[in-house]
Amino acid sequence: MHRFARGLALAALSTGLVAPCSARAQQAPIAVAPIVFTQRVLPNGLHVVVVEDHRTPTVAIDIGYNVGGKSDPPGKSGFAHLFEHLMFKGTVNVKPESMDRFTEDVGGYNNAYTAEDITNYYEIVPSNHLERLLWAEADRMANLTVDEPNFVTERKVVIGEYDQSVLAQPYGMLFQLVNAAYTRHPYQFGVIGNPEQLNAAKLSDVIAFHTSFYRPDNATLVLVGDLDPKQAFAWVQKYFGPLKRPAAPIPRVRIVEPAQTTQRRVTYTSKNAPLPATVIAYHIPAQRSADTPALNIVEALLGRGTSSRLRVALIDGGVASQVVANADTRQQPGLFYVFAIANAGKTTGDLEAALDKEVARMRDERVSAAELDKARTQAIATLARALQTHDNVAQALVRAAVIDGDPGIVNRATSEYERVTAADVQRVARKYLIASNSTVVAYETATPNGPGASK
Amino acid sequence: MKRTHLSAVLLVTAALVGAGAARAQESPIVPGAKSTPPPPRPQRAVRYPTPVQTTLPNGLRVLAVRVPGSALVAADLALPGGAAADPDGAPGLAALTASLISRGMGHRSAKEVAVALDALGATLNASATTERTDITTDALTARFPAALAIMAEAVAEPAFAPDELTLAKQRASSGILLANGSPSNLANLVVQRALFANPFGRPISGTVRSVAATQRDAVVAYHRAYYRPSGSVLTIGGDLTPAQAFALAQHLFGAWTASGPAPAPLPTAAPATARVIVVDQPAAGRTAIAVARPAPLRTASDWAAASIANSVLSGYSGRLNEEIRVKRGLSYGASSTYLSGRYAAGTSANTLVEHAKAAEALDVMLTTLASLGTAPVAADELGTRRTSLLGGIASSIETTGGLVRAVTANAFNGLPLGALGVSNAALTAVDPAAVTRFASASYARPPTIVLVGDASKFLDAVRKSHPDVLVVKATDLDLAGEQLTR
Structure with a gap:
């Protein structure tokens, strides 16, 4: 919705009405208006980004901390995520689960997620509650209180989440296995961890973790919606301004994954997957790399839309029932992966051969101008679709700010896509999407027809 | 990794919501020191837009809803029927028919349709529920008329090519196997089956066996009976006037006609015996x-x-x-x-x-x-x-x-x-x-x-x-x- 050009619309409609022509006809280029934001850094280091948008009477409050799964203490995988749960357990001023009182009770919602590079807490509430939520977020940054019973109970909940999202899901183990692409970097341990290591965590680790990472100079606060920026900045100053910037440096991951030189292969037999699946994952550079826009176009060419190459080759070709291509760019070097679930009667080997063939085409053939233009248009339309809500605009800004240090990246995506050439696409495919840089996961089923399908 | 988010609440803590206590101190946060949250300000009301409607001469009911500033225009065409209109013993027909309408139509092959939609940056989805079939599209405003044109052609003139039917059956079959692999999904399917007597308890996607047995004639017959303007609803929403939306609907759907008599409307569902x-x-x-x-x-x-x-x-x-x-x-x-x-x-x-x-x-x-x-x-x-x-x-x-x-x-x-x-x-x-x-x-x-x-x-x-x-x-x-x- 919010931030995009509207002038283009009506003129085109009034002429388009007469002949809503074939999609093949010459099209005006689509433009995407930028998200207009203002940003400030408080003296204590808190990065604040504000967007004023009155279209709906709500406001999104996101606070992203520059800490994630890769920051887990050694031998305690899953700790950052466990800690995220503990941020809901009360402060010197409020009882556990108060964030739900401040949001759900007034018609809003809240949640948090932990990824490899970021832990983001967010609330979407009627806009008249903005000041209360700023107070509440400042309060839990400064005043978190966690006792032993709360810690033990919440650890059980997190292990229950592992059971539900990894064990009970037929393909839940698949992306745990893909982490084998890393041999030294902590990305190899993932985010969710495992019950054994979670049980090794202690309450003292919680306190140390909060002290190390939950501080104003390690956070970005993003406010989007029905607000007055001047008033919003004043409230931010009032509630976050008094928080101190600690003297100790923020711990950072400095481990560099060595370049991969030979293909790695992992085979796993799932007890509950109905159909075999294959993933091929390739190392790619960090998100801030100049190659990222071209890799995003490769993702669109391979996997976005019904006419994308993997869809045509594997689904229309009858080999697979689902396909995905994803440039999973991160703060530190990430992975590009292609993934497919087979049709009945097809094997992981069939999938790998078909995926390999399409990836090889990206390296061997130069993409046509028409197909490249299609991928660009899709990338831009997808962005417009994604940024319709205050929630999503805030999420995009906070991720850009925390992962790359610059929320303005959100507005550069369109022009970067426009600049990607067919030569760029082929160059990045030849550089990264090669066998010696890949990890192949073959996810086999225990029985030929899965765990008990109905007839 | 998300903390479960449902929505929710039992307790209301008077101290938090009660205005009196909170209004006294909107104190800054000082680490370790007590503070109370500031009270909410007066609330702005949510706007619930009311659509405008017209009926085309062919009986299609069209609703327009204006969304000022929206970058996208979206449309939803709801057709009566759905899985409850599937023939006895052959569940999944409405869903299979929906999955085929964009796979070739009029003078365009399945591949041409796919390329055209992707080049527009548009989406086109069709799916059946128990009571109806919904065809939806959306696109950036300038590209929307072309996307709606493809949708109109898909609805009125789908080709139902035999090789596309074969592929659609394979996709549906894999989809059923994948859904049945998850105990939560399977429980919902069994609930649907057990809660109502026929025709309402049928699995929307059908079963592996019923999908495999589906013939092209059945798909064509389902389409002829249920894809008709009268009794259907088309909504167009975005940054365009109702007059523009209605003109677009008339231009693209005005020539759409049905052949044969309309099928009888569905009955109200009869509950089954609890088990x-x-x-x-x-x-x-x-x-x-x-x-x-x-x-x-x-x-x-x-x-x-x-x-x-x-x-x-x-x-x-x-x-x-x-x-x-x-x-x-x-x-x-x-x-x-x-x-x-x-x-x-x-x-x-x-x-x-x-x-x-x-x-x-x-x-x-x-x-x-x-x-x-x-x-x-x-x-x-x-x-x-x-x-x-x-x-x-x-x-x-x-x-x-x-x-x-x-x-x-x-x-x-x-x-x-x-x-x-x-x-x-x-x-x-x-x-x-x-x-x-x-x-x-x-x-x-x-x-x-x-x-x-x-x-x-x-x-x-x-x-x-x-x-x-x-x-x-x-x-x-x-x-x-x-x-x-x-």
Whole structure:
């Protein structure tokens, strides 16, 4: 919705009405208006980004901390995520689960997620509650209180989440296995961890973790919606301004994954997957790399839309029932992966051969101008679709700010896509999407027809 | 990795919400020092847009809803029929037909359609539910007329090419296998089957067997009978005037006609006899539990009370999650869903637990559901749950596509044009007595209970409270018939 050009619309409609022509006809280029934001850094280091948008009477409050799964203490995988749960357990001023009182009770919602590079807490509430939520977020940054019973109970909940999202899901183990692409970097341990290591965590680790990472100079606060920026900045100053910037440096991951030189292969037999699946994952550079826009176009060419190459080759070709291509760019070097679930009667080997063939085409053939233009248009339309809500605009800004240090990246995506050439696409495919840089996961089923399908 | 988010609440802490205490000090946060939260300011009202409507000469009802500033225009065409119109013994036909309409049409091959839509950056989706088929599209405003043109052609002139049918059957078959691999999905399918008598209990996607048996003639016949302008609703929403939307609809859908007589409308769903069903799936990672009952239709007078009752049970701090997760740690989450259509409606409470905890969790669920009719709902509990429900509805219409889908569903279900605002008023009028009155009747009726998981770990315990259990091996399950096996 919010931030995009509207002038283009009506003129085109009034002429388009007469002949809503074939999609093949010459099209005006689509433009995407930028998200207009203002940003400030408080003296204590808190990065604040504000967007004023009155279209709906709500406001999104996101606070992203520059800490994630890769920051887990050694031998305690899953700790950052466990800690995220503990941020809901009360402060010197409020009882556990108060964030739900401040949001759900007034018609809003809240949640948090932990990824490899970021832990983001967010609330979407009627806009008249903005000041209360700023107070509440400042309060839990400064005043978190966690006792032993709360810690033990919440650890059980997190292990229950592992059971539900990894064990009970037929393909839940698949992306745990893909982490084998890393041999030294902590990305190899993932985010969710495992019950054994979670049980090794202690309450003292919680306190140390909060002290190390939950501080104003390690956070970005993003406010989007029905607000007055001047008033919003004043409230931010009032509630976050008094928080101190600690003297100790923020711990950072400095481990560099060595370049991969030979293909790695992992085979796993799932007890509950109905159909075999294959993933091929390739190392790619960090998100801030100049190659990222071209890799995003490769993702669109391979996997976005019904006419994308993997869809045509594997689904229309009858080999697979689902396909995905994803440039999973991160703060530190990430992975590009292609993934497919087979049709009945097809094997992981069939999938790998078909995926390999399409990836090889990206390296061997130069993409046509028409197909490249299609991928660009899709990338831009997808962005417009994604940024319709205050929630999503805030999420995009906070991720850009925390992962790359610059929320303005959100507005550069369109022009970067426009600049990607067919030569760029082929160059990045030849550089990264090669066998010696890949990890192949073959996810086999225990029985030929899965765990008990109905007839 | 997300912390479970449902929606929710039981307690209202007077100190937090009560204005008096909070207004005294809007104190800055000083680490370690006590502080109180500032009070909310006056609230701005949510806008519930009212669509404008017209009817084309061919009988197609068209609604337009303006969304100033929207970058996208979205459309939703709702056609009557759906899975409840599938032939007896051949479930999945409406869904298969929907999946084929964009795979070649008029003078365009499937590949040409796919390339054209992707080049527009547009989406085109078609899917069946029990009562209807929805065809949706959206595109950046300048590209929308071209996207709608493809949608119109797909609806009126699909090719149903034999090789595309073969591929669609294969995709549908894999989709069914994947859905059945998840105990939660399978439990919902069994609930759907067990809650209503035919024609309403059929699995929307069909079964592996019924999909494999589908012939092209059946697809063509389904399309001829149910893809017709009269009785259908088209909504167009975005930054365009109603006049522009209506002109576009007339231009692209005006020539659409149906052949043959319209099929008889669906009957209202008849509830089936409540049963306790265990589907034994030894490889399942967890046991899924569902407790379901028929519920008021969307136009029923007690729809609002049923909605509020459901919301008291649902959400992160709703009664079910409170009892199952917060108090007992039996699951990562538990909630209740209320789906109300024009011909059928039901509620289902769901959770996912370790196999060995299934009997205990089922008992807690049943007790919690029954308590809604026996323990009065406090006014403040009702107030926060209502606010949460209304906030969720407001949030669902924040995107242009979400608004268009809501407007279409309301029109299809026979609600007035101003239904978004009217529903808001109806939900606001529900008081605690109305919830208790509704729940004491509805939640006292015997529920349909479904457990899907490793039965060897819970069957004996479940039988102690429910001796009359129907046990079906997952490999023997056949959802095409009411008896669940062939």
